Amino acid sequence: MSFPxxxxxxxxxxxxxxxxxxxxxxxxxxxxxxxxxxxxxxLNYFWNFGFLAGLCLVLQIVxxxxxxxxxxxxxxxxxDTIEMTxxxxxxxxxxxxxxxxxxxxxxxxxxxxxxxxxxxxxxKAPREMVWLLGVVIFLxxxxxxxxxxxxxxxxxxxxxxxxxxxxxxxxxxxxxPLQQWLLGGFAPDNAALxxxxxxxxxxxxxxxxxxxxHIWALxxxxxxxxxxxxxxxxxxxxxxxxxxxAKDGWAIGVFAILFAAAVFFFPNxxxxxxxxxxxxxxxxxxxxVPEWYFWPFYAILRSxxxxxxxxxxxxxxxxxxxxxxxxxxxxxxxDKSPVRSGSYRPMYKKFFWFGLIPAMAVxxxxxxxxAVEPYVMISQIAAFYYxxxxxxxxxxxxxxxxxxxxxxSITEAVLGKDEGAELAPAA
Amino acid sequence: xxxxxxxxRRDFINIAAVSAAGVAGVGVVxxxxxxxxxxxxxxxxxxxxxxxxxxxxxxxxxxxxxKQPVFVRNLTPKEIAEANxxxxxxxxxxxxxxxxxxxxxxxxxxxxxxxxxxxxxxxGAGEGENRGEFGGYFCPCHGSVYxxxxxxxxxxxxxxxxxPEYEFTSDTVVKIG
Numbered sequence: 001m002s003f004p005x006x007x008x009x010x011x012x013x014x015x016x017x018x019x020x021x022x023x024x025x026x027x028x029x030x031x032x033x034x035x036x037x038x039x040x041x042x043l044n045y046f047w048n049f050g051f052l053a054g055l056c057l058v059l060q061i062v063x064x065x066x067x068x069x070x071x072x073x074x075x076x077x078x079x080d081t082i083e084m085t086x087x088x089x090x091x092x093x094x095x096x097x098x099x100x101x102x103x104x105x106x107x108x109x110x111x112x113x114x115x116x117x118x119x120x121x122x123x124k125a126p127r128e129m130v131w132l133l134g135v136v137i138f139l140x141x142x143x144x145x146x147x148x149x150x151x152x153x154x155x156x157x158x159x160x161x162x163x164x165x166x167x168x169x170x171x172x173x174x175x176x177p178l179q180q181w182l183l184g185g186f187a188p189d190n191a192a193l194x195x196x197x198x199x200x201x202x203x204x205x206x207x208x209x210x211x212x213x214h215i216w217a218l219x220x221x222x223x224x225x226x227x228x229x230x231x232x233x234x235x236x237x238x239x240x241x242x243x244x245x246a247k248d249g250w251a252i253g254v255f256a257i258l259f260a261a262a263v264f265f266f267p268n269x270x271x272x273x274x275x276x277x278x279x280x281x282x283x284x285x286x287x288x289v290p291e292w293y294f295w296p297f298y299a300i301l302r303s304x305x306x307x308x309x310x311x312x313x314x315x316x317x318x319x320x321x322x323x324x325x326x327x328x329x330x331x332x333x334x335d336k337s338p339v340r341s342g343s344y345r346p347m348y349k350k351f352f353w354f355g356l357i358p359a360m361a362v363x364x365x366x367x368x369x370x371a372v373e374p375y376v377m378i379s380q381i382a383a384f385y386y387x388x389x390x391x392x393x394x395x396x397x398x399x400x401x402x403x404x405x406x407x408x409s410i411t412e413a414v415l416g417k418d419e420g421a422e423l424a425p426a427a
Numbered sequence: 428x429x430x431x432x433x434x435x436r437r438d439f440i441n442i443a444a445v446s447a448a449g450v451a452g453v454g455v456v457x458x459x460x461x462x463x464x465x466x467x468x469x470x471x472x473x474x475x476x477x478x479x480x481x482x483x484x485x486x487x488x489x490x491x492x493x494k495q496p497v498f499v500r501n502l503t504p505k506e507i508a509e510a511n512x513x514x515x516x517x518x519x520x521x522x523x524x525x526x527x528x529x530x531x532x533x534x535x536x537x538x539x540x541x542x543x544x545x546x547x548x549x550x551g552a553g554e555g556e557n558r559g560e561f562g563g564y565f566c567p568c569h570g571s572v573y574x575x576x577x578x579x580x581x582x583x584x585x586x587x588x589x590x591p592e593y594e595f596t597s598d599t600v601v602k603i604g
Contacts (some may be wrong), residue, residue: 122532163547185466185493186465186469189469282489282491282540283548284566286567287567288547314585317583362601371568371570
């Protein structure tokens with residue numbers, strides 16, 4: 001959908017007119033990310049992260065295709081081909097470190113994007129489908145990142161693959177056959193490495209497809225905004241081009257500076273030294289940790305240490321870890337408040353800043369720490385709050401909270417007055 | 428065909444065509460799924476012979492079976508006594524040492540070196556490694572502790588270390604698998 005005042009695509013050059021009749025791709029682009037897409041005028045910088053996420057996906061696909069040109073998915077040589085890419089291939093170090101740090105950058109951006117959604121209620125009607133597709137993208141990203149981390153076939157690659165596929169063995173009855181089917185053997189080996197490479201190349205393009213659906217679903221109601229008040233009139237919006245293209249360009253500049261600093265000066269800061277030891281199936285590193293972006297969920301996995309009635313602790317941990325993300329699918333229906341933005345929800349805002357954010361920060365920290373006390377107990381408390389936040393706090397708060405008065409419109413929120421408001425009947 | 432039969436010629440063609448397509452679809456899915464299972468060469472490499480003549484009481488070695496570690500341990504009489512002193516009711520996965528070893532060879536404890544939690548290699552088979560508070564094996568990944576019969580005593584692992592199929596082909600050689 002576009003608002004009635006959105007600019008219409010009117011090709012003037014004869015070739016563009018001809019093109020518009022045969023294959024209206026320029027029209028599609030104009031209406032999707034050009035002057036034809038009207039966007040609320042009051043978006044803050046948190047709204048840049050969707051665009052940055054798209055940029056990260058492109059960055060990963062481009063650097064990844066280059067990496068695949070020099071990589072060989074065979075347990076005998078995989079480790080060496082990565083090292084030779086870094087040392088011998090022209091500019092190979094750049095592509096390798098851009099790809100490895102690009103994954104981290106992608107997750108930084110996506111976590112901010114997701115928490116923007118939490119705070120401003122972006123998941124609420126009419127944008128539930130945008131949210132659901134976003135969670136699907138996040139799950140695909142996690143699968144892609146995990147399989148990518150296995151490819152260098154270092155110690156962390158190998159043991160990460162073993163532990164993560166070991167999660168599936170927790171499933172009753174079918175668990176172990178399922179794990180062997182996933183690996184194509186009894187432990188990670190050549191079969192597993194090859195299929196992970198195949199899927200690691202495939203999944204980014206699946207993500208790209210779901211991203212297109214995500215944007216399509218977004219453009220039906222149009223973008224949300226920090227007030228959570230829907231667009232009412234022409235004075236509430238500005239066209240995506242040039243206004244938000246320019247603002248996103250600025251965001252790219254900041255992102256590029258930080259990303260270049262990481263790639264050029266701290267390329268291994270987020271990696272693990274053990275992954276520079278070739279995979280050894282006979283010896284487990286003393287301290288196995290996944291990549292940092294999995295830490296909160298890894299902490300939840302490890303916080304189940306006791307059997308729960310007839311459910312073994314191992315299965316509980318696995319269910320909780322997947323449940324921690326699957327609960328996001330129900331978010332649009334767990335949070336019943338008609339007010340979208342956390343800025344107008346005094347109680348919700350407190351639970352967001354003093355509940356969800358600290359719980360997530362603690363889980364992040366504990367997921368990277370060794371599995372000993374006090375970290376286990378701390379992550380148990382944080383994991384409890386994490387689930388309580390979604391399953392208890394949100395429904396209760398949305399039932400008892402008294403929201404602050406909302407502005408009549410985006411224009412009123414920005415300018416202090418809106419002529420339309422004076423003509424409208426009192427609400 | 429008469430109209431009142433209920434099934435018209437076109438209905439029959441429709442059902443037949445959709446059924447055939449369904450069967451063909453299943454026929455395509457079976458090889459697509461099955462190709463991911465362990466291949467013949469992986470399954471073929473599934474037995475190993477281990478020489479145990481050099482393992483003295485109290486020592487253990489790491490052998491390789493299906494590209495995974497196997498712990499072969501020569502238990503001391505004290506370790507055997509410790510294992511037999513544990514009441515079965517206190518175990519998460521109740522098994523006696525006798526059930527986990529071959530008759531007359533109760534000092535030879537042969538288990539997979541794969542933690543039943545998430546598959547790490549526990550410590551304890553190598554010289555000087557941490558054997559945990561029950562004197563067996565200790566998994567550093569998530570803190571599972573196994574006793575002298577490699578039974579789970581503490582931590583998140585649900586089962587005892589798996590005893591693979593094996594036989595003594597002579598007094599000094601074990602064939603695993």
